[in-house]
Amino acid sequence: MTQKPQAKLLANYQPPSHQVEHIDLVFDLSPQHTRVTAKYNLIANNEQSYIELDGVDLKLITLKVDGQVHTDYTLLVDGIKINSVPQTFALEIETEIAPELNTSLEGLYLSDGAYCTQCEAEGFRKITYFFDRPDVLATYKVTVIGDKEFPFLLSNGNQLDAGELEEGRHFVTWEDPYKKPSYLFALVAGDFDKLEDKFVTKSGREVKLQIFVDKGNLSKAPHAMTSLQKSMKWDEERFNLEYDLDIYMIVAVDFFNMGAMENKGLNIFNSACVLANQETATDRDYHVIESIVGHEYFHNWTGNRVTCRDWFQLSLKEGLTVFRDQEFSSDLGSRALNRIDAVNAMRTHQFAEDAGPMAHPIRPEEVIEMNNFYTVTVYNKGAEVIRMMHTLLGEQGFQKGMQLYFERHDGQAVTCDDFVNAMADATQTDLNQFKLWYRQFGTPTLHVETYYDAEARTYQLDIKQTHATNDPISEPLHVPVAVELLDEQGQPIVLEGVQLKHGRVLELTEEAHRFVFHNVESEPTPVLLEDFSAPCLLEYRYSLAQLSHIAKYATSYYARWEAMQILFTQQIRTYVNAEAQNGNMFSELSSVLVSLFEHKPDDLAILAEYISVPNFDTLSGGYDVVPVDALCQAIKHLELQIAQLLEPYLIAFYTDTKDSGGLSAEDVAIRALRNKSLYYLALTQVDVSAWLCEQASSLNMTTKLGALSSALNAQHALSDAMMQEFDVQWNHDLLVMDKWFALQATSPTDKCIDVVLSLYSHPCFDKSNPNRVRALVGTFTRSNPQQFHRPDGKGYELLGDLIAELNELNPQNASRIITPLLSFKRFDENRQSKMRAQLERLAAISNLSDDLYEKIDRALN
Ligand code: B3K
Ligand code: ZN
Numbered sequence: 001m002t003q004k005p006q007a008k009l010l011a012n013y014q015p016p017s018h019q020v021e022h023i024d025l026v027f028d029l030s031p032q033h034t035r036v037t038a039k040y041n042l043i044a045n046n047e048q049s050y051i052e053l054d055g056v057d058l059k060l061i062t063l064k065v066d067g068q069v070h071t072d073y074t075l076l077v078d079g080i081k082i083n084s085v086p087q088t089f090a091l092e093i094e095t096e097i098a099p100e101l102n103t104s105l106e107g108l109y110l111s112d113g114a115y116c117t118q119c120e121a122e123g124f125r126k127i128t129y130f131f132d133r134p135d136v137l138a139t140y141k142v143t144v145i146g147d148k149e150f151p152f153l154l155s156n157g158n159q160l161d162a163g164e165l166e167e168g169r170h171f172v173t174w175e176d177p178y179k180k181p182s183y184l185f186a187l188v189a190g191d192f193d194k195l196e197d198k199f200v201t202k203s204g205r206e207v208k209l210q211i212f213v214d215k216g217n218l219s220k221a222p223h224a225m226t227s228l229q230k231s232m233k234w235d236e237e238r239f240n241l242e243y244d245l246d247i248y249m250i251v252a253v254d255f256f257n258m259g260a261m262e263n264k265g266l267n268i269f270n271s272a273c274v275l276a277n278q279e280t281a282t283d284r285d286y287h288v289i290e291s292i293v294g295h296e297y298f299h300n301w302t303g304n305r306v307t308c309r310d311w312f313q314l315s316l317k318e319g320l321t322v323f324r325d326q327e328f329s330s331d332l333g334s335r336a337l338n339r340i341d342a343v344n345a346m347r348t349h350q351f352a353e354d355a356g357p358m359a360h361p362i363r364p365e366e367v368i369e370m371n372n373f374y375t376v377t378v379y380n381k382g383a384e385v386i387r388m389m390h391t392l393l394g395e396q397g398f399q400k401g402m403q404l405y406f407e408r409h410d411g412q413a414v415t416c417d418d419f420v421n422a423m424a425d426a427t428q429t430d431l432n433q434f435k436l437w438y439r440q441f442g443t444p445t446l447h448v449e450t451y452y453d454a455e456a457r458t459y460q461l462d463i464k465q466t467h468a469t470n471d472p473i474s475e476p477l478h479v480p481v482a483v484e485l486l487d488e489q490g491q492p493i494v495l496e497g498v499q500l501k502h503g504r505v506l507e508l509t510e511e512a513h514r515f516v517f518h519n520v521e522s523e524p525t526p527v528l529l530e531d532f533s534a535p536c537l538l539e540y541r542y543s544l545a546q547l548s549h550i551a552k553y554a555t556s557y558y559a560r561w562e563a564m565q566i567l568f569t570q571q572i573r574t575y576v577n578a579e580a581q582n583g584n585m586f587s588e589l590s591s592v593l594v595s596l597f598e599h600k601p602d603d604l605a606i607l608a609e610y611i612s613v614p615n616f617d618t619l620s621g622g623y624d625v626v627p628v629d630a631l632c633q634a635i636k637h638l639e640l641q642i643a644q645l646l647e648p649y650l651i652a653f654y655t656d657t658k659d660s661g662g663l664s665a666e667d668v669a670i671r672a673l674r675n676k677s678l679y680y681l682a683l684t685q686v687d688v689s690a691w692l693c694e695q696a697s698s699l700n701m702t703t704k705l706g707a708l709s710s711a712l713n714a715q716h717a718l719s720d721a722m723m724q725e726f727d728v729q730w731n732h733d734l735l736v737m738d739k740w741f742a743l744q745a746t747s748p749t750d751k752c753i754d755v756v757l758s759l760y761s762h763p764c765f766d767k768s769n770p771n772r773v774r775a776l777v778g779t780f781t782r783s784n785p786q787q788f789h790r791p792d793g794k795g796y797e798l799l800g801d802l803i804a805e806l807n808e809l810n811p812q813n814a815s816r817i818i819t820p821l822l823s824f825k826r827f828d829e830n831r832q833s834k835m836r837a838q839l840e841r842l843a844a845i846s847n848l849s850d851d852l853y854e855k856i857d858r859a860l861n
Contacts, residue, residue, distance in 0.1 A: 005850045010312040010365045016131055018042040018051060020138045025128070027108075029115055029146040029189055031100035034108065035061070037092065038128040040138070044087045054079045054125035054132035057107075061094040080129050093129050102126070103768055103809045106371075111255035112214075114190030115150070116268055118261060121311055121370040124182035134308045135413040137179040142187065145171040150189040152212060156180070156264045158246055176264055178244065179411060181307055186263030188212070188251045195221040199232045201242045207232075212251040213275065220275035223286060224250065227293035234294070234328050239402060241301045250274065250293070254734070257770050257812045258374070259292050262299035269296070272735050272771055278661065280736050282702040283668045287329070295325040306406065309413045311370045315362040315438070316416045318374075319382020323390070326383060333665065336557035340609050343532045343558075346384065348618045350376040350535070354443045355621065356823045357858040359470065363416050363438040368854040371812050377441070384535040385437045389420070391480045391533055392434075393427050394502040400426040433509060434478040442468020444477060446508075448540040452523040458497070459485065459520040464512040465536075479508040482533035485517065485524035490553025493517075493524055505533065525549045527559045542566060544588035551592045557606050567592070568613050568638065569622065575634035576627055585641045593642065597649040605669035608676040611646070613638055616785040626826050632786045643680035650677040651686065659695075659703045668702075675706030682714035689718060696722050705739060712747050737764045738775035745780035752787045753794050756780050767805065770813045777802055781820040788820065789827070793834030796821065800838035803852070804845060811849035818842075818852065822859040836860070 020040045028035040042051065056078050063070050065085055072083040082091075102109040107126025108117050117123070125132040141160070144153035148168050157176025164170050192212035199207045209228055211221045228250065235241045245265045256270035273292045276285055302324060303317035330338040353359060353376055362382040364373050390398045401423035408422060416438050424431040444467050451460040461483070465476055482505050485493040497518030501507055506515055525546045529538050542563075547570075550563035567589050575583050596610055613635060620626040643650070654677045660667050678695065682688050688710070695707035708726065711719035723743070730736040741764075744755055759765055759776055766772050781788045781799055788795035799821060806814035824835035842848070843856045 005368050005853055007366045007368045007854075010310070010363070013310050013312075015045065016133065016136050017046060017048055018044050018131070020131065020136055022139045022141070023130070024141050026143045027145060027187060029099075029144065029150070031110060032098040034097050034099055035094060036097060036128045037094045038130065039090065039092045040130075041090050042085075042088065047087070049085060050081055050083045051085055052076075052079055052081050053129040054122070055095070055129040056125045057097070057102075058126070058129065059096040060129075061096055062092070063094075064090075064092040066090050067092070078125070095128050097127065104812065105255055105257045105770070105810060106812065108187065109255070111253040114188065114192075114253060115146070116188045116190075116251065116253050117186050117263075118257065118268065119185050119263075120183040120261060121314075121374075122183075124185055127185075130182055132182050133310070134181040134183060135310065137181055137307070137411070137413060139176060139179055140185060141173065141175045142185075143171055143173045144187060144189060145169055146189045149191065151191055152189065152194075154186075154188040154212075154249060154251065154266055156184070156186055156266050158265075176245075178264060178305070180264050180304060181413065184262070184264045184304055184307075186261070186266040186268055188253075188266065188268065190251075191215065192251070193218040193221075195225055197225050197229070199229050199243070199248075201232070202236045203242060205242075205246070207243055207245070208247045210247065210249045211274065212249065214252070214254070214271065217252075217271075217275055220277050220280065221252075223276045223281075224252075224269075224274045224289055224293050227290040228297060230290070230332065231294040231297040231328065234331065235298060235301070235324075238327065238331065239301070239324070239399070243300060244305070248297075250296075254771070255769055257810070257816075260296045262296040262303055264300070264304050267296045269293075270771065272738070275735060278663070278701065279699055280701055280733060282705060282739075283663075283671060284702070286663065287333070290332075291325050291329050294328045295321055298324040298328070301406070305411065306409045307413045309415050311367065311373070312363055312365065313415050314364075314370075314373060315378045315382035315385070316414065316419055318379045319362060319386050320419070322379050322383035323386040326387075334603060334605065336561070336603070337605055337609065339531055339558045340561055342380070342383070343562075344618070345376060345380050346532070346535055347621070348615060350381050351443050351537070351621050352617060352823065353377055354381075354441060354468065356826075358819075358822060358855060359441045359468075361439050361441040365439075369811075369815070369850040372815055372851055372854055381535050384532075388437070388480050388534055389423055389431070389434070391482070391505055392478075392501060392507070393423060393429060397427040397429070398423070431478075433476075436473065436475060436477050440467065440471055440473045440477065442471040443535065443537050444468070444479070445537040445539055446479070446481065446529065446534075448526075448528055448538065450526055450540075452520070454523075457518070457520055459517040459524055461506075461515040461517070461526065462512065463506075463508055463515070465508060476509065476511045479534045479536065481506045481508055481528070482530035484527040484530055484555060484559070485520070486527065486549060486553055487524055488522055490549065492555055493520060504530065527554050527556070530554075530556055531558050532562075544570070544586055548588045548592040551610070552595060557601065557603070561606070561609055564592070564610050565614050569619060572613075572619060572631070572634045572638055573622065575637060576630045582637070585638070585645065590645055593645060594649075597646060597653075603665075603669060604673040605665075608669075608672040611642065611676060611680075613642070615783075617782070620785075620826070624826070625828060628785060628789045628827065628831070639680065640683050643683040646680065647684055647686065650681050653677055654681065654691065659698065659700060661698075661700050671700070671702050671706070675702070675710070678706055679710045679713065682710040682716055688716070692716065692718055692722070696725070701736070701739075705743070708743055709746070712743055715749065731764055734764055734769075735771070738771055741765070741772065741776040742779040742783075745776050746784050748784070748786060750787070750790075752780070752784060753790070753798060757798065767802070768809055770810065770816075773802070773806070773813060773817065778817055781817065789831055791830055793831075793837075796831075796835050796838045800841060803842055807842075807845060807849055807852060808847065811851040814849065815851035815855060818855055822855060824859065 024039040026037040066089050074081045099108045099110050106123040142155040153172040155174035157174050160175045161173040195211040197209045250267045252269050252271040252274040254271050259273045260269040298321050302320045404426040405422035447464045449462045498515045547563045547567045551560050554560050692707045695703050698704045803814045
């Protein structure tokens with residue numbers, strides 16, 4: 001490593017040295033010689049005769065101060081220092097950039113021939129010299145000049161002017177009247193198909209809606225359009241927030257580092273998060289697209305109108321916007337299923353991050369590469385922190401807080417404290433202790449003990465909170481703990497004798513707290529931390545009987561699912577401890593599984609979740625040293641037992657139902673349970689060949705993939721042929737092929753690693769495309785523990801090789817896929833040393849990116 005990159009600290013925040021009210025930008029596009037002219041006036045905030053601007057990989061052409069060529073400047077590694085400038089002056093800078101050579105997919109780059117930008121977090125500095133920081137807010141006027149082979153020249157805001165130029169070129173000028181930070185700037189130039197529609201806001205303004213997709217993909221855009229209209233309506237109804245420009249554009253591009261980007265009035269999306277029709281997209285895809293379209297739209301208020309003062313405050317906009325998109329999905333669909341989804345993300349990924357070397361508070365305090373902090377902690381735990389405020393204040397109180405937040409801060413760049421203060425002031429609630437959630441990291445544990453006093457008819461709940469050992473903050477957190485007490489018949493008991501907030505919420509503010517319920521006739525079954533009311537681990541010695549009681553009777557369907565998860569986890573733990581691959585299932589578990597089918601819940605999608613065993617990553621969180629082989633075997637063993645136990649029910653359900661191909665919640669639920677049934681039945685002696693073939697030839701992608709994944713998992717004789725056929729049928733559609741790459745990567749056989757390597761030369765594969773890399777290698781490392789953690793270390797080597805290659809090509813993508821190697825300390829000695837060897841090898845790369853440096857350094861030291 002050449003020079004150790006320096007971390008930036010939240011504690012060192014300084015306001016900007018200058019203000020910029022407005023910026024004029026002209027882009028003269030060309031693949032290797034794009035000229036960017038930036039003009040803006042600077043007003044000094046203090047007496048300073050120089051100015052430092054951010055800029056990376058820029059070729060400076062001219063620099064003028066107040067119209068005069070200015071030569072008193074110094075070029076820095078990541079910017080420019082302009083000396084001898086007056087307090088107030090006009091700056092004009094012309095730079096040249098090469099979008100075609102930009103493989104980082106940050107700044108201005110070419111995605112499959114179309115120009116597009118990605119500026120968050122610090123990509124604008126790859127376009128021109130500017131204050132590339134979120135607290136410098138300006139209005140933008142942008143002129144884009146390009147060849148007519150790019151009919152669409154787009155930027156933020158409203159179109160002001162357009163016209164023809166010489167030599168087959170044309171231009172369009174855009175103006176965004178809302179002040180914004182540079183990270184929300186966007187430009188797109190290309191030839192697309194356009195889907196157009198409109199939305200009339202509640203105050204009667206008509207907004208033009210446009211979705212731009214690759215030529216030939218128009219039939220895959222309507223779902224995103226409907227999702228956008230639903231989002232606009234929902235934000236008006238639930239949050240009283242109306243859209244503010246006359247036009248809203250979404251462009252889908254194929255080369256994109258993440259899901260989507262909320263640039264003002266011009267969202268840029270990964271095509272995987274826009275395009276859908278029944279033949280190519282799964283039910284899950286439909287859901288994800290709706291939620292991401294919503295998320296980016298909701299940012300217009302939470303992120304764009306009110307933005308972050310500095311990047312440490314990222315959760316201000318991301319935690320809040322994830323909370324909002326979760327509520328959107330829950331209001332439109334099933335609240336329980338959405339809660340299960342959100343909690344799965346927390347338990348599978350966030351708890352692991354919190355326990356590993358990259359652990360950080362939702363408001364990080366020390367950052368080398370900001371792109372490394374778009375994490376499950378900032379996003380998902382951030383959303384849980386917002387949700388806890390919602391739980392403590394109730395919907396009405398929370399909405400009052402939101403209103404005050406906008407009244408105070410519209411048009412500003414603010415901090416997480418500003419948000420919490422608005423919530424507190426609007427509801428006259430003391431949230432000072434609550435703010436600790438923004439500083440603390442590591443997953444807190446709630447230890448619960450219960451005592452029933454038959455004579456006094458009281459039920460006592462002792463709750464103690466403890467914190468992760470590596471977190472230096474030891475003060476107690478303010479934790480909302482939702483509870484339900486069930487009587488012997490499974491009926492909820494009226495809670496008396498304790499102070500409750502909004503429904504059934506106990507407030508924990510001390511390290512230890514005792515709650516005594518009165519008038520409790522017989523010993524109840526406690527449903528604790530109902531609906532995951534706080535992002536904590538729960539330690540309570542549930543008996544198997546209590547768990548099966550909750551799984552059958554809890555009011556919350558989420559709580560029932562949770563009880564099933566604990567039952568499965570306890571069962572797997574027993575198998576792992578006994579190193580037994582042939583132990584018997586707890587009778588409580590088998591009886592509750594059967595009863596779920598004897599008395600099916602109305603929502604069959606929930607039933608499919610109830611019978612799903614927790615995944616390897618979630619389960620491994622329960623071990624200091626992850627017993628890879630025993631855990632994989634135990635999961636397999638339990639799945640086989642479930643399949644054998646439920647066989648008659650699954651056959652009956654499967655043969656009694658049909659996939660209608662429809663998209664209603666009922667149709668989706670039936671498909672989910674049919675696929676789950678087929679998955680289990682494929683493990684038994686039942687001959688499922690005909691069903692596999694029938695499903696594999698379905699015109700519905702969810703049904704088709706259900707067959708392929710069941711066949712692969714069970715290593716069914718038909719699986720090879722089915723996979724080949726899919727390749728032939730779909731190799732013209734790369735997004736569909738991503739599903740096929742992902743399937744290949746989950747194959748449980750020892751050949752998997754060679755298959756993955758050989759797929760690098762598949763005509764559809766391309767290492768420079770993040771979607772392909774994520775589908776094939778991301779899936780292999782995250783969802784195939786047995787093969788990734790092969791004792792011979794070949795899985796680790798495969799990942800190390802790829803990261804070394806991506807280090808230069810696309811540091812963000814390289815840094816994203818390294819995660820599974822970082823937690824090497826949690827594995828046995830052999831695996832640990834082989835994982836560490838890969839990290840050490842990467843650490844020795846001479847031009848290691850800051851992105852990788854930061855993670856590897858944290859993991860190794
Ligand atoms: N704000 C973007 C993410 C930007 C990631 C930069 N590495 C998408 C979103 O959260 O809506
Ligand atoms: Zn976001």
